[in-house]
Amino acid sequence: MLSALSPALAAVDHLPWAALALASLLLWWPRARIASLALLAIAGVAGFALGQLDIRALIALALLALAGWMVGAARAKATRIGGHVLFVVVALALGFHVAPGFHNPLAIAPTRITADAIEFSMYLNLDKPLVGFWLVLVWAGVQRERPLADWLKAALPACLAVTLVCLGLACALGQIAWAPKWPSWGLLWALNNLLLVTLAEEALFRGYLQEGLSRHWRERRWGDAAAIAVAALAFGLIHLAGGWAWALLAGVAGAGYGLAYRRGGLQAAMLTHFGLNLVHFTTFTYPVLA
Structure with missing residues (x-):
């Protein structure tokens, strides 16, 4: 009986995450902005109802709201800073x-995707995505x-x-090896x-960070590159x-994401980032060799 119920229970546990993911998908179209905000609210209500959020999570939400008010263009410079x-x-x-207050559900228990890899696990985070939503919805600089x-x-x-350079460098540094695969939970990961x-x-x-520095250094010839x-x-x-080695690879990848952002905005940087991650995930050791 419990085994029969487990898929349904898992689906219910995924509801806050699913609402967040759909809100992210609709975030980029102004006409769908209200729907995106509604889905954010649904994610919050469902998170509290399922125990994935507790009352302490309101502290972070309140501080984000306060920060949003403080950075408004009408505020004094000291307040904005x-x-x-x-x-x-x-x-x-x-x-x-x-x-405090976030109890992200475990979606993928620690497992070795390939025998030679370190263990990988994945949580359906409700805390970290709030950073992206705040920046897109509140800060006009993005x-x-x-x-x-x-x-x-x-x-x-x-x-x-970025894929050729980073994955080639990762192979040369002994971080990954050829390992094509697609786990049963690959779509959820993607x-x-x-x-x-x-x-x-x-x-x-x-x-x-990059956009803010670029604007601060806009009068400098080297501003964008810096x-x-x-x-x-x-x-x-x-x-x-x-x-x-992992930090070096992330830094190199970050430069590629930065170029994509400069030429195509936030969505281009996200697609570049995801493209590299997807090739890494599906064709090489993931995350890294043990």
């Missing part, structure tokens, strides 16, 4: 899953209203170049990676927990 500092602190807490053709023109060559993981990471490092480099370096540093 304080708002950005507050957002960065909350974003890091959410991104590293240390903000390049988001770009035509679909711009996304593809920028993402396709950037994805090809949707989560495309709609939520890349949204949070690219919105923060490209849409927020902004891409600094954002890529920061992206590499947050991957240091995986070792120096």
